[in-house]
Amino acid sequence: MDIQPSERLKQLPPYLFADLRRKAAEARARGVKVIRIDIGDPDRPTPDPVVAELLRAVNDPADPDRHRYGCDAPVEQFPQAVRDFYRRRYGVTLAANEVAVTGGSKDAIAQFPMAVLNPGDLAIAPSPGYPTYNIGHVFAGASTHYAPLREAGGFLVDFDAIPPEVCRQAKLLWLNYPNSPTTATADLDFFRSAVEFGRRHNVLICHDNAYGLNTYDGYVAPSILQVPGAAEVAVEFFSLSKAFNMTGWRAGAMVGNPSAVVGLRTVKENTDNGTLRGIQFAAAKALDSCEQIVPPINEVYRRRRDLVVDALNAHGWSLAKPKGTIYVWARVPGRYKGSSAAFATDLLEKTGVIVTPGLGYGQWGEGYFRISLTYGEDVLTEALGRIGEMRL
Numbered sequence: 001m002d003i004q005p006s007e008r009l010k011q012l013p014p015y016l017f018a019d020l021r022r023k024a025a026e027a028r029a030r031g032v033k034v035i036r037i038d039i040g041d042p043d044r045p046t047p048d049p050v051v052a053e054l055l056r057a058v059n060d061p062a063d064p065d066r067h068r069y070g071c072d073a074p075v076e077q078f079p080q081a082v083r084d085f086y087r088r089r090y091g092v093t094l095a096a097n098e099v100a101v102t103g104g105s106k107d108a109i110a111q112f113p114m115a116v117l118n119p120g121d122l123a124i125a126p127s128p129g130y131p132t133y134n135i136g137h138v139f140a141g142a143s144t145h146y147a148p149l150r151e152a153g154g155f156l157v158d159f160d161a162i163p164p165e166v167c168r169q170a171k172l173l174w175l176n177y178p179n180s181p182t183t184a185t186a187d188l189d190f191f192r193s194a195v196e197f198g199r200r201h202n203v204l205i206c207h208d209n210a211y212g213l214n215t216y217d218g219y220v221a222p223s224i225l226q227v228p229g230a231a232e233v234a235v236e237f238f239s240l241s242k243a244f245n246m247t248g249w250r251a252g253a254m255v256g257n258p259s260a261v262v263g264l265r266t267v268k269e270n271t272d273n274g275t276l277r278g279i280q281f282a283a284a285k286a287l288d289s290c291e292q293i294v295p296p297i298n299e300v301y302r303r304r305r306d307l308v309v310d311a312l313n314a315h316g317w318s319l320a321k322p323k324g325t326i327y328v329w330a331r332v333p334g335r336y337k338g339s340s341a342a343f344a345t346d347l348l349e350k351t352g353v354i355v356t357p358g359l360g361y362g363q364w365g366e367g368y369f370r371i372s373l374t375y376g377e378d379v380l381t382e383a384l385g386r387i388g389e390m391r392l
């Protein structure tokens with residue numbers, strides 16, 4: 001039997017990186033040493049105290065539930081650690097019904113729209129942006145209006161530029177600051193406007209806070225929940241993945257609006273069985289020790305950021321150093337006439353270096369490329385050296 005993909009699967013955007021992957025294989029076959037600096041997945045190991053807590057918990061004979069479904073035997077320490085963390089970091093008090101634990105934010109971002117969107121509904125996502133916002137809408141049978149993030153506007157969503165009929169119809173709006181891929185950051189005034197927009201138009205504001213702890217030079221990124229009353233119209237997706245080197249573990253939380261929390265919990269109860277207790281104990285340990293664990297991890301990224309930005313600037317760019325995320329976002333050189341795919345392909349073919357073309361994050365990412373700081377300084381130095389040798 002020939003299984004046909006569903007209409008919803010067919011609606012997913014084409015995988016833009018398939019072509020680059022094929023070209024990388026061709027380059028390797030020609031004997032070129034390919035260097036990837038494109039993937040945003042931390043290279044450094046999870047800190048020892050967190051690993052130790054996992055090992056303790058999975059081996060704890062005093063815990064007869066240690067092997068069981070996480071949903072049937074929840075670990076109270078984890079949501080409590082999330083609440084303590086929000087109080088310490090943001091001065092935000094979360095009630096118990098304002099926290100849903102998740103298996104990382106990608107899962108929750110994809111699942112949550114099923115709790116609140118109906119087929120034919122409309123939701124707003126930034127472009128360029130994390131592809132999973134739109135994918136969640138598509139799986140819920142809804143569609144996406146893209147709000148452009150423009151360099152001239154600091155890559156912030158321009159609420160006044162969203163067409164009135166979109167404001168009327170939309171049920172959700174996604175934000176993500178510190179932002180991937182643009183590395184932009186947002187201040188509390190921006191989040192105030194977001195909350196006001198949500199209130200005025202009856203739109204739930206969904207803030208993806210994946211990089212809230214990956215910040216530099218003393219900068220502290222705000223939480224949208226610091227805006228008074230935000231939980232009436234907003235939720236925030238928090239994840240341990242990027243700040244604690246825990247991408248493979250799958251641990252995070254959605255916090256904020258209590259009815260949205262119930263909605264996500266309901267979808268989760270019906271589609272997954274929760275996270276292993278040992279992982280939840282370890283995630284609680286990580287959050288409780290955040291002030292000790294995170295600064296040395298960020299110091300590694302800060303040095304890599306300086307290395308990459310200084311090298312690009314020496315090669316003719318004029319980039320400011322990003323205050324957050326684990327990326328560098330830059331315009332493609334003039335002679336590629338704004339084509340990020342042409343630049344990424346030429347760079348790969350001539351030097352073996354793989355960066356991410358901005359178009360992969362949506363139409364408004366065109367003209368830019370992203371470098372990830374999740375590679376060692378030796379790798380980044382060699383890659384940036386090759387970029388410099390290429391006559392741009």
Ligand SMILES: *Cc1c(COP(=O)(O)O)cnc(C)c1O
Nearest residue numbers: 104105106107130180210239241
């Ligand atoms: C990495 C990332 C996530 C998801 O991380 P999880 O590992 O699923 O928690 C979410 N949003 C953005 C923008 C990301 O870059």
